[in-house]
Amino acid sequence: MSEAAEMSTTSRRTLLCCGAAVLAGGSALGVAGCSSSSSGSTTTDGAGSAPSKSAAPVEVGAAADVPVGGGKVFRDQLVVVTQPTAGQYKAFSARCTHAGCIVDQVKDNQIQCPCHGSRFSVTDGSVQDGPAPKPLPSYPVSAENGRLVVQK
Structure with a gap:
C-alpha cells in the first residue's frame, strides 16, 4: 500500500x-497507545457495555444521593449513576460518546450532555437524542453499606 x-x-x-x-x-x-486496530484487552461490544479490562472497584458516593427515577453525576470519578426504580442502580461513563464532554445532569429520565444536546436513557444508557453515535458505556454497580461501588 x-x-x-x-x-x-x-x-x-x-x-x-x-x-x-x-x-x-x-x-x-x-x-x-496510538493503535488504530480494534484488538486489545479493553474493548466494548458496541452496545455500550463496560470494557472487558478489570479494574479495582471505585466507591463513588452515597446511594441516598441518587434519587429514584433520576441520577447523579460523580464528576471526579467520571461516572453517572441512575436509579430507574427503587433499589435498582445503573452506572455509566459520564463521558459523552459524541465529543467526549462530561454529562452534567440527569433530568426528565435522561442523562444530559451540555455540549451538543445528546440525551441518554437512565435505564440502559442508549441514545435518546443525538448527535451521540452510540450508548454510554455501562459499568457494574452495587450499593454496599449505603455506598455506591462501581467496577470500572
Missing part, C-alpha cells in the same frame, strides 16, 4: 495522537 493510500485510511484521531507523541519525543510507550 502506498504511503498516501495508507495515510488516507488513518483516522484523524490516530494521526493526531501518534503525531503528537512523535513530536513530543515520542517514546515507544507513547506511540503504542
